[in-house]
Amino acid sequence: MRKLTREQKRDIAAIAAKKDGDIDFSDVPAVVDWSGAQIGKFYRPPKKPVTMRLDADVLEWLKAYGKGYQTRANLLLRHAMVSSRGCSGRSTGARRKRDRRSHSIG
Numbered sequence: 001m002r003k004l005t006r007e008q009k010r011d012i013a014a015i016a017a018k019k020d021g022d023i024d025f026s027d028v029p030a031v032v033d034w035s036g037a038q039i040g041k042f043y044r045p046p047k048k049p050v051t052m053r054l055d056a057d058v059l060e061w062l063k064a065y066g067k068g069y070q071t072r073a074n075l076l077l078r079h080a081m082v083s084s085r086g087c088s089g090r091s092t093g094a095r096r097k098r099d100r101r102s103h104s105i106g
Helices: 006-017 056-063 069-088 099-101
Strands: none
Touching: 056 069
8 A cells, every 4th residue: 555645644634633514515415215225235244264174076166166265165155054044943053963964054
């Protein structure tokens, strides 16, 4: 990122010094229709670094689509998580041992 010039720093300081009431919003259109608004549209859950052991063919398949295989894996896992919540009615919690043995998702 480039450093700010003296003029830019001066402009920023002048704007920061203004009170809310002194700011002219007359050129900004008023938003009156919020019907298309989406809650959480720009929310990004925090990421955690993990180590996973994947089958070689699964990893090869993920990487075959190019860069971003970890993001792709995350999207696939999120889809499975959301789908399983809808089917089972459970939001969290451990599955029964029988479910884990059958390698079922959902």
